[in-house]
Amino acid sequence: MKKLDRLVEYASRKLAQRSSRRSLLTGLGAFLFGAAAVPLLPVARAAGESSGGYPGVGAQTTGRTDDPGDPTSCDYWRYCAIDGYLCSCCGGSASSCPPGTEMSPITWIGTCLNPADNKNYIISYNDCCGSVSCGRCFCNRNEGDKPTYRPQSNNDINWCLGTQSAVYTCSAAVILGVKTDQ
């Protein structure tokens, strides 16, 4: 499910409500989500201030120095084209679904730079499906995202396809391999 374009905005809004930040700044943070602007984004800012990427969400690590960052934070490197609730915050992980859900076999694909080895990785965004939206850690980033006429690169589509239920729960970001044309 990805798609939730306005997800970032919505997450930002919720964060703004909690942190009393001015809404304009929230908006600016939301639409300036780039390397240089990360500090403006409430989500990113929260990551630096609390134990996790989102208020009330415990921080995680992958346990590997070559897979850096917090999988419960929207700025985790694998999430460069994600759109939805982070499964890491919902009982799953960056690459697995929460118990009681089903992972979609059909996905959209992004290419994300791992800052640890400076290599581009092909990331498969697998939706987890079958129970209501997790509602935790909404994250929307769109590097390389294309409109629906290039569906395999589009995160607005509900990718709960080929599953028993098309009801969207959260999104995982699975490494498929290193991009070879680098």
Add this chain to the structure above:
Amino acid sequence: MKQGFCAFVFSILAAVALAELPVETVPKVEALPAKYPDSWIFAHDFNFNTLIAGKIILVDTAAETREYKGAIDATQFASFVASSKNNSELYVGDTFYSRSTSGVRTDVISIYDKATLNKTGEILLPKNNRAQIVASKYLLRLIDRDRFLLVFNFTPAASVTVIDTRKRMITAEISLPGCSLIYPTGKRGFSSLCGDGSFFTVQLNRKGEPTRRSSSASFFSVDEDPVFDKPVYIGMTAYFVSFKSKVYEVNMSGNEPEVKGSWSLVNEAQASQNWRPSGWQIATGDDDELVYVVMSENGYDGSHKYGGEEVWVVNVNDRKLIQRIPMQTPAFSIELTSGSNPLLIVTNVNMLMDVYDLDGKLQRTLSLGDTATPIALHAQR
């Protein structure tokens, strides 16, 4: 005794005062006019928090009071289209499960009446292949003066189902060769945008059956500068805006789309500041010659869905930028109300609805619900 008399008088007075409020009858349910004022729009609350329970909210954007007129359900990545002003029906593409989130899936087109907002019927979509994509106008369209309803399907095999609204029956399902969404074209047809930057176009006969299929040449680079898949129609001319601010003017009135040319929304200086379109429903238009686009400075790869701090107004006749409207809160989706005195309706990035006049003055801000995410806006046609 004196005290008792006072109490007696007071109770009489109180009774008289109470009697001034008439007895109210139950049940009582409000009704709406059969034809809505121009200032009323439909806001599709996609309800990202609980996608299985969205809704279409009817809003009087010009009202100072009682602006929320009512709502109809729009379930599980629903799609929506309203009939034109002279017709009475509303259509919602819904998906239901027999056990809410599991069980047997049923896809339908639900039909509602404008005056009552009651459900008046439904059309079963037997293949359960309705596309579930974040709400936009081009998932569900009416053509041929509302006679045929077109439903976009995605499984990920793409197709369009044609429904005769008068007979309430499916007349055809047309496979698309890797193409997406529904852009009305010609007298009784539609186009879709394809993965190579071309159009695939189908025309229908009076029975709603396909008679003519055609493919255009590619007219933009999907890799270098893709167009947003949400164009603006002024009459039967569609304006497709690209990620990097190019506008393609396409005549959709014939049997096939005809690309009339392109120009840039930005001059050299603005391009160097990376002013780009950004948001969800990023553009709208009036009935004559003005296209409105949500714009954001410092754009980059991936910034195209975050919203923008200005709305730019372009006259399509001379392709000149005539107005820049600063947003009080960055805009996410925009729509002009219909009629001769339109208002600019903005769903801002905080998911509140801002109503601007065309001078760019903020008239009011509306909440459509504490957790509402009204990202698709539909003016009356």
